[in-house]
Amino acid sequence: MAGSRVDCKVVLLGKAYGGKTSLVERYLHDRFNAEMPYQNTIGAAFGAKRVEVDGKIVTLGIWDTAGSERYEAMSKIYYRGAKAAVVCYDLTDDGSFERAKFWVKELNDNEEACRVYLCGTKLDLVQENRKARKVDYHMTTDYADEIHAEVIETSSKTGFNVSELFEKVAEGFARDPANRQTVQSKYLIG
Numbered sequence: 591m592a593g594s595r596v597d598c599k600v601v602l603l604g605k606a607y608g609g610k611t612s613l614v615e616r617y618l619h620d621r622f623n624a625e626m627p628y629q630n631t632i633g634a635a636f637g638a639k640r641v642e643v644d645g646k647i648v649t650l651g652i653w654d655t656a657g658s659e660r661y662e663a664m665s666k667i668y669y670r671g672a673k674a675a676v677v678c679y680d681l682t683d684d685g686s687f688e689r690a691k692f693w694v695k696e697l698n699d700n701e702e703a704c705r706v707y708l709c710g711t712k713l714d715l716v717q718e719n720r721k722a723r724k725v726d727y728h729m730t731t732d733y734a735d736e737i738h739a740e741v742i743e744t745s746s747k748t749g750f751n752v753s754e755l756f757e758k759v760a761e762g763f764a765r766d767p768a769n770r771q772t773v774q775s776k777y778l779i780g
């Protein structure tokens with residue numbers, strides 16, 4: 591990946607313990623370690639991945655921010671210039687959806703060109719036990735319609751919908767006429 595251009599800056603935002611790091615870990619390295627004790631992100635972490643869209647290469651530069659409110663000022667720095675934001679909430683924690691709304695407002699107020707993807711995390715937990723669901727799916731889609739966003743529910747544990755989420759992000763970016771210049775017009779080989 592060294593030296594390759596980052597076309598699309600993507601930022602992950604959301605409440606602490608919401609599953610952002612696990613989502614990136616699953617997407618970039620296809621792994622999830624349930625045994626590993628939770629470690630809160632400090633500052634932010636960066637990773638990149640190339641995605642093919644319509645025969646063209648989009649490089650996603652993904653910033654995983656810290657959810658802890660202690661690092662809020664820092665997280666605000668990381669969404670600057672982002673073309674897409676994956677705003678995460680934990681499907682088993684209703685407070686995390688309130689926090690997601692906070693980030694959506696931040697983005698709407700400061701980064702007009704940033705597309706918002708609402709990502710419900712830990713879907714495996716609510717599939718195992720329906721009572722564990724604390725964030726209603728239809729409520730999230732109604733809200734998404736209001737703010738012109740998309741909703742996707744994922745599980746980093748099983749991998750369900752994780753690649754699909756980032757593919758949506760890459761497609762949304764590459765197919766936006768405003769970004770046509772940025773997307774490398776070369777074909778992906780191999």
Ligand SMILES: Nc1nc2c(ncn2[C@@H]2O[C@H](COP(=O)(O)OP(=O)(O)OP(=O)(O)O)[C@@H](O)[C@H]2O)c(=O)[nH]1
Pocket residue numbers: 604605606607608609610611612613623624627628629630631632655656657658711712713714715744745746747748
């Ligand atoms: N069962 C299940 N657990 C998950 C899933 N995603 C994350 N977790 C767990 O939830 C906890 C928090 O996940 P993280 O990915 O570290 O959360 P985060 O949003 O990056 O947290 P901060 O760095 O503090 O902002 C960890 O113990 C994970 O193992 C999932 O899809 N399923």
